[in-house]
Amino acid sequence: MDTDGSRSARAALVAALDVVGLAPSERFDRIVRIAREVFDVPLSYINLLDDTLLHTLTQNIAGEPTSGPVEWSFCQLTVQRPGPTVVRDTLDDPRTVHLPGVTSRGIRFYAGVPLTMPGELTIGSLCLMDVRPREFSPQDEAALIDLGRWTEQALAKGLQHDRLLEVVEALTPPPVHVPGWTLTGLSVPYGDLSGDVHDWTVADDAVTVTLADIMGKEQPAALLAAGLRAALRQHEDLTPVAAVAAVAPRMTEDLGRASAFATLFHSRLTPSTGRLDFVDAGHGLVVHLHADGTSEIRRSRDLPLGLHPQGVPFRPGSLVLEPGDALLVASDGALDLGDGTIDTLTDIGRTLRRAPSTSAFLETVRLRAAEHAEDDVTVLVLARDAA
Known part of the structure; x- marks a missing residue:
């Protein structure tokens, strides 16, 4: 009543x-x-x-x-x-x-x-x-x-916002060299530690790229982030949809115990062709920057891990990064760098285009996040060199 x-x-x-x-x-x-x-x-x-x-x-x-x-x-x-x-x-x-x-x-x-x-x-x-x-x-x-x-x-x-996230620091992937490509990222915690996790691995003619945002409280979120990262690495030889399907049952169980869920963008790039296959589980903060100056936001149509119905397959997606294209993936904390709407993602993309280098772009993000963000901020850039 x-x-x-x-x-x-x-x-x-x-x-x-x-x-x-x-x-x-x-x-x-x-x-x-x-x-x-x-x-x-x-x-x-x-x-x-x-x-x-x-x-x-x-x-x-x-x-x-x-x-x-x-x-x-x-x-x-x-x-x-x-x-x-x-x-x-x-x-x-x-x-x-x-x-x-x-x-x-x-x-x-x-x-x-x-x-x-x-x-x-x-x-x-x-x-x-x-x-x-x-x-x-x-x-x-x-x-x-x-x-x-x-x-x-x-x-x-x-x-x-007024509490320090009591989490362990997410592992930062080491730099990798992929001929003809730039792959880099940055995580800026709100406080001392970050609850976001981003990762990449290189094997033969495939690059696996991941960004996840664990929604939860205190240390369980960080433990779940580490577990998700490790589980996906165990299946890096699979397609993204197969890898996510493989880890989803156990992760859903763990997330449920912690009353948490995870938005996830998990992808696999074939550098020789520029084809990127991916699964977007409730993330939806991905912008494809085309070489001609246009951009396209890739929306999610699946629910996050922990909320996605059991037995319902995740939907595979794909795109092609042509010479001069770039893909920008961000956690939702990056929206604090603008007006809080999806247009902020497009604005961040314009900042990337104008920056003299990706390292200069990441430094700009770091400074803006320190001043404006009220959440962990993670951005990941996958750019193909111009022809």
């Missing part, structure tokens, strides 16, 4: 998170983007509630309201119970038939999961909406719960 006391405590915690009213954040936009694709719905929102108002952190349509009375919202139902709230047809449910979303926007389907912070205080919801009635299976509910966990982790970062 939502009492006056719980509403006041919720409002205080929402204020402490300091995310309401800010510019769109890629940390949250990425979650609802994946939710829309996974469930094939047109609308998905991350909403927070204070005493009287609902605030959405993720606009789906330009110009739509970002706040409104709690009593007008579907979210008021979701925060009343611990599990998912599913309304398969809003016109058949007396709780929703008179809501403005139904009468004015034509919303016919709703599914939401509550978002809970430390202390078991519910502060909002992650929800899906559609303009047609639809079914929602137990497997769908489980997947929505997992996405809610991811959202809670993203929100909780705002409460952890």
Whole structure:
């Protein structure tokens, strides 16, 4: 039951998170983007509630309201119970038939999961909406719960900025020489230590390149990062999709015990052809910089390790780096170097293009991260020499 006391405590915690009213954040936009694709719905929102108002952190349509009375919202139902709230047809449910979303926007389907912070205080919801009635299976509910966990982790970062991450330092891969290519990277911790992990290995005519971001708390995250790095190295002779499939069951088990998950970009380059095969598990922070000056952001359509449904194969991806092309991969802390949106990744790419060398670019990133970042920042550059 939502009492006056719980509403006041919720409002205080929402204020402490300091995310309401800010510019769109890629940390949250990425979650609802994946939710829309996974469930094939047109609308998905991350909403927070204070005493009287609902605030959405993720606009789906330009110009739509970002706040409104709690009593007008579907979210008021979701925060009343611990599990998912599913309304398969809003016109058949007396709780929703008179809501403005139904009468004015034509919303016919709703599914939401509550978002809970430390202390078991519910502060909002992650929800899906559609303009047609639809079914929602137990497997769908489980997947929505997992996405809610991811959202809670993203929100909780705002409460952890003043603490030192008690993690062991991720191993930094040694420099490698690949004729015709530049492969380099940098990790800047928020505090003394970093929770990100990046790695590369060279074998025959193949280069394996990895960047992972372990979402979790304190030392378990670092231990999981080291374990993931070691597990992938054991399977470096496999294709990326086969390697990730091989390590996913055990990593999912370990991540589940630690209440954590990992976004992962794992790839294999054939230097002679420029072909890059990859798996992107919930990462989605990859930009392909073409030699002609254009760029393309590669989006993820899979969930992170620890949230990805068991038995569902990861989707293989591929691209070709032509002479003069470069690939830039970053952890989500790099978004703090700009306005927090995905456009920051494009801006970092422009900085790389303008830099006199990759080492000068990395030094620029290091300085900006030290000044602006509120999270670990890792960037990885894979560049093919011009013809």
